[in-house]
Every structure is written in C-alpha cells, then in structure tokens.
Amino acid sequence: MTDPAATKHGPGRILIAVYGVFALAATARAGVQIATKFSDAPIAYLLSAVAAVIYCAATFALAKATKVSRKVATTAIVIELIGVIAIGAFSYAVPDDFPDATVWSHFGQGYGFVPVVLPVLGLLWLRRTR
Amino acid sequence: MSVFGPLTWILVALSLVAMVYAVVLAARNKRIDWPVLGMLGVVEVGLIVQLIVGIVQFTGTDRDVSGPFFIGYLIGSLIVLPIGAFWALAESSRWGAGALAVACLVIPILELRLHDLWTA
Numbered sequence: 001m002t003d004p005a006a007t008k009h010g011p012g013r014i015l016i017a018v019y020g021v022f023a024l025a026a027t028a029r030a031g032v033q034i035a036t037k038f039s040d041a042p043i044a045y046l047l048s049a050v051a052a053v054i055y056c057a058a059t060f061a062l063a064k065a066t067k068v069s070r071k072v073a074t075t076a077i078v079i080e081l082i083g084v085i086a087i088g089a090f091s092y093a094v095p096d097d098f099p100d101a102t103v104w105s106h107f108g109q110g111y112g113f114v115p116v117v118l119p120v121l122g123l124l125w126l127r128r129t130r
Numbered sequence: 131m132s133v134f135g136p137l138t139w140i141l142v143a144l145s146l147v148a149m150v151y152a153v154v155l156a157a158r159n160k161r162i163d164w165p166v167l168g169m170l171g172v173v174e175v176g177l178i179v180q181l182i183v184g185i186v187q188f189t190g191t192d193r194d195v196s197g198p199f200f201i202g203y204l205i206g207s208l209i210v211l212p213i214g215a216f217w218a219l220a221e222s223s224r225w226g227a228g229a230l231a232v233a234c235l236v237i238p239i240l241e242l243r244l245h246d247l248w249t250a
Contacts, residue, residue, distance in 0.1 A: 012225075014228045017217060020217070036198050
C-alpha cells in the first residue's frame, strides 16, 4: 500500500486546486442564492448548497490525504458523481423544476462541463494512489 | 474610471501570462519562482483596486446589477491567488506550478462573470 499522502501530491495538486475552485464557487453561489432569493427556486438552491458541501468535503479530504480522509473523499466524490448525473439528467427532462441553474444543471454546462469530468478524474486519482 | 476598462484587460492579460509562465515551469519540471509570484502580486493589487472601483461604481449606477453576486465576485477574486500560491509553494514538484496555473485561469473567468453581471 502506498503512502496516503500521495493523494495530495503530484497531479493530485492540480486536481485539488480545481476542487478548491469549485468549492469556493459553489459555496459563494449557494450562499448568495439562499440569502437573497431562496423562495424563487428552493429545490435548486438547496441542491446548490448540497453541491457546495460536497465540493468542500472533497477538497479538504483530498488535501488532508490521510487514510481516513481518503475514505471521506471517495464517499464525497461518489455522491458528487451521482449528483451531477442525476441533476444533469433531470434538468434536461423536467426543466420547469429547475428554474434557476445549479452547478450541476445540464451536466455542469455553465461551468464548461467540468463538474461532470471532475468526479471521474477524482475517483481515478484515488484509485491510482491507493 | 469604469469597472470595465484598461484595468480589466491588464488583469486578464497578466493572469494569462502568469498562467502560461506557470505551465512552462511545470513543463520544464521547475517549481514556481519569484517572477510568477511577483506578477500575481501585481494582479492582486489590481484586484483590490478593482474591488474599490467596483463598489464605488455599483453604488452610483442605475443599472440592474445583482449586488450580492457582483460584490461577492469582487471580494471572492481576492482570495484565489493567495490560496493558489500557498498551495503551489507547499508542493516540491512541477505539479505545484500546474496548480498555480489553475488559480491564474480563475481570474479571467471571474472577470468574464463580472462583466456578464454588470451588463445583464
């Protein structure tokens, strides 16, 4: 078994940087949405908040890079992957339920589709550094 | 002075130059160095100026600009480069420079979003 700290070094450095950007962006976005216009689209904004929490968890867990935090990161990223696929599909299927965009709407189209690629890279990296 | 003018272009251009520089460092298997940190220091000062100009312009405009988002982006832009630099410095391989390149790329994206918010 390799050193769990390997997770935060090498290419992991870039992965965590991108996760950090999304953690920051999603948290700021959800915070403003909920604080200023929550009643406009409560479901979308709650999902924004969930996404923010998951990105923060994944970022910190990947950056901590211990045996335990790797498990936390894996869990967070699996939820992230399920989330982006589910919300992505739903936002195309029933657009009326998503009057305002979340990070994961349309598979992260508003963010250059990075949200759908990121969890895949995250899981591959966790596997690689296992 | 407008929120979007020469300062915006300078910030975008410097960030992109710093990004390319960081990518070159990574490609040449180098760690981040003082020139790139200096460039980002200049960008950071520019972002602080932009925050001040932005707040002044926002309070004086009759445009329909979303205040929390606009001011939020202005403030948020200040923390990206310091955290990115810290994260890059703590890595003793080429990948630190790569991570810094990611932080550099965020600045032009933020400028684009700010512009969209202002002209919405």
